[in-house]
Amino acid sequence: MTGSAKRFRDLQRILHLVAAVLLGTYLYSPLLDAETFAAVVRIGAFPILVLSGSGMWHQARLRRWLRRDAATGQLSR
Numbered sequence: 189m190t191g192s193a194k195r196f197r198d199l200q201r202i203l204h205l206v207a208a209v210l211l212g213t214y215l216y217s218p219l220l221d222a223e224t225f226a227a228v229v230r231i232g233a234f235p236i237l238v239l240s241g242s243g244m245w246h247q248a249r250l251r252r253w254l255r256r257d258a259a260t261g262q263l264s265r
Contacts, residue, residue: 197247200240207237 210233219225243250 197244200244203236204240204244207233207240211237 210229213219214225214229214233
């Protein structure tokens with residue numbers, strides 16, 4: 189990964205917040221009937237929200253797992 193870990197975390201948080209705002213806008217606005225906006229939220233924002241949230245939640249575990257695999261030089265199971 190290029191760049192610092194702090195920059196990656198900041199980008200991940202920003203992506204998560206933008207996706208949350210899009211989902212909130214979709215749920216609580218009259219744009220609920222707009223098919224294009226609904227598709228953007230369903231196909232783009234919601235998966236980004238789930239993946240970035242899971243990534244932030246399990247970040248320490250993922251880093252340990254990747255560091256261990258890199259140190260042994262083996263492929264993960």
